[in-house]
Amino acid sequence: MLGQRARYLCGDSGCGMLGVRGSEARGGAAIEAPRSRRRPREEACPRPAALATSSGPPAAEDVNVTFEDQQKINKFARNTSRITELKEEIEVKKKQLQNLEDACDDILLAEDDCLMIPYQIGDVFISHSQEETQEMLEEAKKNLQEEIDALESRVESIQRVLADLKVQLYAKFGSNINLEADES
Secondary structure, eight states: OOSSSSSSEOOOOOOEEEEEEEHHHTTTTTTOOOOOOOOTTTTTOOHHHHHHHHHOOOOOOOOOHHHHHHHHHHHOOOOHHHHHHHHHHHHHHHHHHHHHHHHHHHHOOOTTTTTEEEEEETTTEEEOOHHHHHHHHHHHHHHHHHOOOHHOOOHHHHHHHHHHHHHHHHHGGGGGOOOOOOOO
């Protein structure tokens, strides 16, 4: 609901837009009013002068959206979502890699060479010597780094596809489309 602010219905053009006076109007708050609540075309619009002369963005020109255009927009959205997922996965793997590096450092600092170190394999901990554990950690770090590199290369390839789609979509739609990521 729009709150207790004065509500009015634009009747001069029959547009059927429900607006709000005050700070919401300056922010561009307007919603489509149900047809049953629209005023007849003959009534004057009670819109305040400030709203009638507000300098909003110019009316966007109508551009036909073809099936191919919609497919490109959908592909852009899917790839943007996929990049976000991949970046999150990369961050998780980087934290895991940092944990493995910390474990390697802790083993190197251990003073007792005879110490048996528990190493988790699945759900089970198996005790190994420092040297064996160090080798297993190095192997795990190497595998994890390869996974990170593979994910980063996938992100780069998707970014190239997105850049190409941006060029195509902005060429057709210009300022009528926003393909920039939100900073939220």
